[in-house]
Amino acid sequence: MTNTDWPLWEVFVRSRRGLSHTHAGSLHAPDAEFALRNARDLYTRRGEGVSIWVVPSTAITASSPDEKDPFFEPAADKPYRHPTFYDIPEGVKHL
Amino acid sequence: MTAAQTTVPTTAALALGDDALVLSHRLGEWAGHAPVLEEEVALANIALDLLGQARVLLSMAGDEDELAYLREERAFRNLQLVEQPNGDFAHTIARQLYFSTYQHLLYAELAAGDGPFAPLAAKAVKEVAYHRDHAEQWTLRLGDGTDESHERMRRAADALWRFTGEMFRPVDGLDVDPAGMEAAWLESVEDVLRRATLPLPEGPRAGGWTAGAGRQGLHTESFGRMLAEMQHLHRSHPGATW
Numbered sequence: 001m002t003n004t005d006w007p008l009w010e011v012f013v014r015s016r017r018g019l020s021h022t023h024a025g026s027l028h029a030p031d032a033e034f035a036l037r038n039a040r041d042l043y044t045r046r047g048e049g050v051s052i053w054v055v056p057s058t059a060i061t062a063s064s065p066d067e068k069d070p071f072f073e074p075a076a077d078k079p080y081r082h083p084t085f086y087d088i089p090e091g092v093k094h095l
Numbered sequence: 096m097t098a099a100q101t102t103v104p105t106t107a108a109l110a111l112g113d114d115a116l117v118l119s120h121r122l123g124e125w126a127g128h129a130p131v132l133e134e135e136v137a138l139a140n141i142a143l144d145l146l147g148q149a150r151v152l153l154s155m156a157g158d159e160d161e162l163a164y165l166r167e168e169r170a171f172r173n174l175q176l177v178e179q180p181n182g183d184f185a186h187t188i189a190r191q192l193y194f195s196t197y198q199h200l201l202y203a204e205l206a207a208g209d210g211p212f213a214p215l216a217a218k219a220v221k222e223v224a225y226h227r228d229h230a231e232q233w234t235l236r237l238g239d240g241t242d243e244s245h246e247r248m249r250r251a252a253d254a255l256w257r258f259t260g261e262m263f264r265p266v267d268g269l270d271v272d273p274a275g276m277e278a279a280w281l282e283s284v285e286d287v288l289r290r291a292t293l294p295l296p297e298g299p300r301a302g303g304w305t306a307g308a309g310r311q312g313l314h315t316e317s318f319g320r321m322l323a324e325m326q327h328l329h330r331s332h333p334g335a336t337w
Contacts, residue, residue: 027133028131037137037229042133
């Protein structure tokens, strides 16, 4: 019996032009070409996308949950990093 | 209503509609049985595309439900190729390759004309291009895969070969060039098989030892059972709705 387990792929879909690709989910496929086609069938059938990326899940380096504090905690108490201190002139829309 | 609107050629609408309906049902039989979940979704998508085409085409010929659920076997006009049992996965893929290559050529030609099938064909030709690509990708991988997948794909391509001549017999009301389509079909299928390292099947595609009277209402043994399953619910509960 040969190994029939297909590798896992992460799927990123761009929903329309101008937006960036967003993670949509993951799937199994024997190779990249089929991963693209499976992604089309699983995630874009109802007109959700104009472009798809597939990435082997093994190629993704993720931050570890154990390192959550050193990674993300220091950012929490620096309100000056958030652009919340500006007065927005009247008449400016879409900000 | 414009003056150019011609009467619908019922024979042709039934032939194309039945092809789509029957193949759709066969592909639907994979639900719950496909080798992997992703492939099951892919086959179901193709089945639903075909069902959508069948609904338009059968509605051109009459009442879609009556035509799908209340006709006897002999009244169906589909190709014998599309009613062939799913077999193993390779058989399903060979059937898809042969049929979708034909259907793609057919719809492309109909879409380019201004006949009654042009609007449907223009929309469906994109769907079918994807079906053809799906079948091609699998044929390449199975043919050029392991020894076992190669052997199974070769067997499937051989077994269904004798059903492929029927696709290019003229159909009443279908304004296409069967000979030109057949040449293009052979070229395309030969190219895929060659790249999949598969030999071109040797058997005849026309003549005494081949199959293919589906368009005349003669069907193969397994079609009756498929039809019984497809029509059973509607016949048991006429007029039932969700």
